[in-house]
Amino acid sequence: MPRLGIHQDFLQDLIRLERPVQQKVVQTITKFEQTSHTGAHLEKLRDIRDERFKSIRIDHKYRGIVLVPQGGDTFTLLRVDTHDEAYAWVRHRRASVNMVTGCMEIRDDAIIDDTIEGMTRTSSKSVRPIFEHVSDADLIRLGIDEQMLRFTRMLTDVAMLEALDGKLPQIQYDVLLGLAAGMSPEEVWNDVVGTTAAPEKIDPDDLIAATQRMSHKVALVEGPEELMELFAKPFAKWRVYLHPLQREAAYGSYTGTAQVTGGPGTGKTVVALHRARHLARQGGRVLLTTFTATLARSLAESLRLLETDDEVLGRIDVLTVDQVARRLVDEHVGKATLVREEEEKDIWRRIVRRRSLDLSERFLREEWRQVVLAQTITSADGYLQARRTGRGRRLGPLQRAQVWRAIDEFQQELADRNYRTFESTCVEAVRVLAELNARPYDHVIVDEAQDLHPVRWRVLRAAVAEGPNDLFIASDTHQRIYDNRVSLNSIGIRLTGRSTRVRINYRTTEEILNWSCAMLAGEKIDDLDGRPSSLIGCRSEVHGARPDLYGAPTKNAELAHLVEILRGWLAAGVDPEEIGVAARSETMGHSAADALIRAGIDASYLSRDRDGLDGHVRVTTMHRMKGLEFRCVAVIGVSASQLPAANAVTPLDEDATTHANDVQRERCLLFVAATRARERLHVSWHGEPSAFLNLASD
Incomplete structure (x- = not known):
C-alpha cells in the first residue's frame, strides 16, 4: 500500500491556508492515498532540476509538490501553494x-551556484573567510557536502548566510550558523x-531510506483514516499536537531532572503536556505546574484536549506553585489571611515612615524577596554576610x-496578624514537606519555569523525591516577565547532560518571529543555570505577512482602527x-473590550479570575497573554507613556542594576505578547511610540 510522508513544511502550509482550501487539500491527498499506486494524479513538471519532484492538483488555483523516489511506494508531500508560487519554489x-x-x-541549487559564482568574481584577499578556522575534515564530519563546502570556504559575511535560510540544506545551514x-x-x-546522525551505512541514492530516517521532519501515515486524524484538527487541537522533533524529549527516560528549552512557539508547553500524560499513564502521581492561574487554566484545558481518560487525568494535578503551597500549609499548619500586593506595599511604607529610612518600599520589598527569601536567610548575621x-x-x-x-519588623507583623504573602506561604510549605513521611508526587513538570522565584523552586524540589524522572522543566529566559532570577544549581537542581533545546517555531511566521526577536537584540540574558542564553538558530519555517504597525494621534483613533483590523480578520474566516488583543495596562484592555463590544464584535476580558467566553475575542493584559496563542493578535497601546510602564521600573538613581533589569523585563513583555500570534500581528500606539518599537524596526 502506498505510504505518504507528510513533510513538516506542509503542515505549516496547511495551517495558513483558508479553510475551504484546507478541505480540498485533505480530499486530494485522501484520493491520492487510495489510487496513487499507478502514479495517477501526479503530473510531470518541466524545466526543473530534479525530475523526482511531481505536482498534484488541489484545485484550479493551488498545487502540491510531491517527491517521488525511484522505486518503492513512499511519497513525500513537501509544499502546497498557488500554482505559480509552487512551481517557482520547485524549479x-x-x-x-x-x-x-x-x-x-x-x-x-541555482541560488547556491549563483552565490558561489558571484563570490568568486568579487573575492578579495583582504577579506578573511569567516570559517577559515574550521578544517575541511571538521566540516565534512559535520555533514557539509561538496557543493556546500565550496560555498562555505568563500563566505566572508554571516549576513549572506542568514539571507539564504530556507535555500540551503537545513541541517548544513544550522551547522554553519x-x-x-x-x-x-x-x-x-x-x-x-x-541527535540525527545515522548509525548505519548510508546510500546516497536511497531517498526512501533517507525519508524514513526523518522522524523529526516527516510524519509517515498509512491510509485515509490516519491522514484525516492528522489533519482534521480544529485550531485548539494544534495547541497539543506533538511534532516528531519533540517526541524524544516528551517520552524519554531520564536519570534525574531534565529540561527542554527554546524560543517562543517551539513547542515546550506541548512537550510538557505530553510528558505529564505519559507519566500519568504509567501510574505516576504528576504535578503539572506553572506560575500564574491563567496559565494553569490554559494547561488544564489543553490537557483535556489531549487526554479523555478520567483515570489518567485523575493522576495529574494542574496547579500553580502557590496553590500547591497554600494547600499544604492550610492543611498542616492552619489557614491565614493572604496579603495582596497593595496591602503588602502599605505595610512596607509604614515601616519606612516609622524608621525614617532613606529607602523606598519597593527597594525593601525586593531586598526581602531577592536576597533574604532567595537565600533562606533567617538572622541578622546571615544577612550581613549575604551575597x-x-x-x-x-x-x-x-x-x-x-x-x-x-x-524583621515586616516578618513579625505578618506573624502577629496571621498574615502570609505568597512567598512566605512557600517558605512554610517547604518546612511542611520536610516533615512529611512521603512526597506528594512522583513527578513534577514545570512550564514557563523562567518566572519562578527561588522559594517556589524549593517547594517543587521538596514535593518530589530526587531520582529518575523527578523534575521536568520547560523554560525560555527570553520570556521572563517577572523579576525572578535563579540559579537552579544553588537550589540543588542539577541538569547536566539532560537538556534538550528545540529551535523550530511551530507557531509564529518567520516575519513575526524576526520582528519580535529584534526587540531583544543585544540584550544579555542568562539561562536558569546562569549561563548566557541566545535565540540564535530559533527559526520558523512558515512565512506570512509582515507585522502591521499603526500609530494614531489619540487613544480613540487607535481603538477605532483596532475595530477595523478585527473586522477584517473576522471577515477572512478567523473565529473570534x-x-x-493585548494591552500593557488593564485600563487600556478594558477600553479596547468596550470599543469592540460597542462596534458589535463579541469580546470578553480575560482576567485573573475569569476566562474568555466561547465565541468571543479575548482581550487581556500582556502578562496574561503568557502561554496563550492565537491565529491573530493585536498588541495595543505600545506608546512611550505605557511601555515601559513607569510604575514597573525602578528609578535609575535608586538602583541602576534593578532599573536595567526592569527595562529588560518590559522589553521581554512586548516580545512575549507579539509572539502569541500564529499568522497575523497588528501593533499600534497613540502619541509617541515606545522606544522598543524603534529598536524592533531597525
Missing part, C-alpha cells in the same frame, strides 16, 4: 541525502548533528543592619476566539 530545488545524518535534504556564532565543532556536533548579586545599590554594614531590622 531550482534538488533532493539529496546527507552522508552524516542519512536524512533527505532539499536545497535551491552554529559555527558562525562561535560554537566549536564539538559543540555543533552535540547540539545540532549528533547581593544583581542588587545594584550597595549597602554598608550599618545600612544592612537598618534594612534587616525593617525586614482565535483572536487575542
